[in-house]
Amino acid sequence: MALAVQSFFHAPTGTWSHVAHAGGDAVVVDPVLDFDAASGRIGTDSARVLLEYLSQQGLRLRHVLETHAHADHLSAAAFLRIRTGAPVAIGSGIRSVQAHFAPLFGWDPGDAALHDAFDTLLGDGDVLQAGALRIEVMALPGHTADSLGYRIGDNVFVGDTLFAPDIGTARCDFPGGDCQALYRSIHRLHSLPGDTLLWLCHDYPPAGRERRASVSVAESARDNRMLAADTPEEAFVAARRARDAGLPAPQLLYPALQVNIRGGRLPPAEAGGRRYLRTPLRVEGDADGLG
Ligand SMILES: [Fe+2]
Numbered sequence: 001m002a003l004a005v006q007s008f009f010h011a012p013t014g015t016w017s018h019v020a021h022a023g024g025d026a027v028v029v030d031p032v033l034d035f036d037a038a039s040g041r042i043g044t045d046s047a048r049v050l051l052e053y054l055s056q057q058g059l060r061l062r063h064v065l066e067t068h069a070h071a072d073h074l075s076a077a078a079f080l081r082i083r084t085g086a087p088v089a090i091g092s093g094i095r096s097v098q099a100h101f102a103p104l105f106g107w108d109p110g111d112a113a114l115h116d117a118f119d120t121l122l123g124d125g126d127v128l129q130a131g132a133l134r135i136e137v138m139a140l141p142g143h144t145a146d147s148l149g150y151r152i153g154d155n156v157f158v159g160d161t162l163f164a165p166d167i168g169t170a171r172c173d174f175p176g177g178d179c180q181a182l183y184r185s186i187h188r189l190h191s192l193p194g195d196t197l198l199w200l201c202h203d204y205p206p207a208g209r210e211r212r213a214s215v216s217v218a219e220s221a222r223d224n225r226m227l228a229a230d231t232p233e234e235a236f237v238a239a240r241r242a243r244d245a246g247l248p249a250p251q252l253l254y255p256a257l258q259v260n261i262r263g264g265r266l267p268p269a270e271a272g273g274r275r276y277l278r279t280p281l282r283v284e285g286d287a288d289g290l291g
Pocket residue numbers: 068069070071072143160
């Protein structure tokens with residue numbers, strides 16, 4: 001049964017969400033909440049577009065799939081779960097991401113809101129049956145410890161592991177990131193049959209280029225500017241480390257992790273009923289005396 005993929009671009013964060021379906025059964029990969037950091041506004045317009053597509057096509061949403069705990073956008077997984085009842089899956093490496101970030105936000109890593117944030121924790125080689133869809137799980141560590149690829153026939157949803165060939169690969173400087181692991185994960189993808197389609201989580205197209213939701217294994221292995229099939233590991237690791245050293249923290253790092261390690265749920269309301277997202281401060285130099 002042929003897999004159909006419809007991709008939706010969230011322009012403010014450069015994120016692709018994908019709806020993959022066959023035989024009336026669907027999964028959504030990496031849905032996005034709308035969030036304006038300046039005003040604190042959170043909305044579901046983009047996620048409702050996914051629901052409308054599912055409804056128009058007469059599809060049953062069987063699972064929401066997160067490729068990893070994202071640091072650059074807020075996940076709409078919980079919203080889709082509430083609206084459809086579909087369970088939410090992520091890599092079992094989410095536990096280490098939760099353990100790292102929970103204390104930064106003043107949360108107990110054993111908090112039930114974290115422990116129960118996802119319905120399905122997956123590891124390499126697991127098979128998820130989502131109605132008619134048979135999904136093979138590929139652990140793709142490197143960008144984060146919990147990064148997964150979801151392989152459905154000759155399609156793989158690769159998260160941030162790879163970008164379009166002219167953009168390159170994911171950064172590896174987040175907690176749990178590992179350049180050597182990313183090198184191996186990308187080689188694993190590049191060793192798949194050449195006509196396999198790799199579906200991307202982001203695109204940041206330069207002026208004059210159409211944005212791209214996918215790339216074939218053959219094209220990626222031939223043309224990826226950071227890691228083509230003949231790039232030696234040492235060269236990749238050195239170049240990746242040098243590039244990461246100059247990258248700023250993602251603008252939505254703390255808002256995103258605060259929501260995403262909870263499966264897309266917002267932090268609980270505080271006294272007065274208002275919800276807050278926290279920014280842990282890094283107090284440097286003389287600022288230390290300001291407390
Ligand atoms: Fe990411």
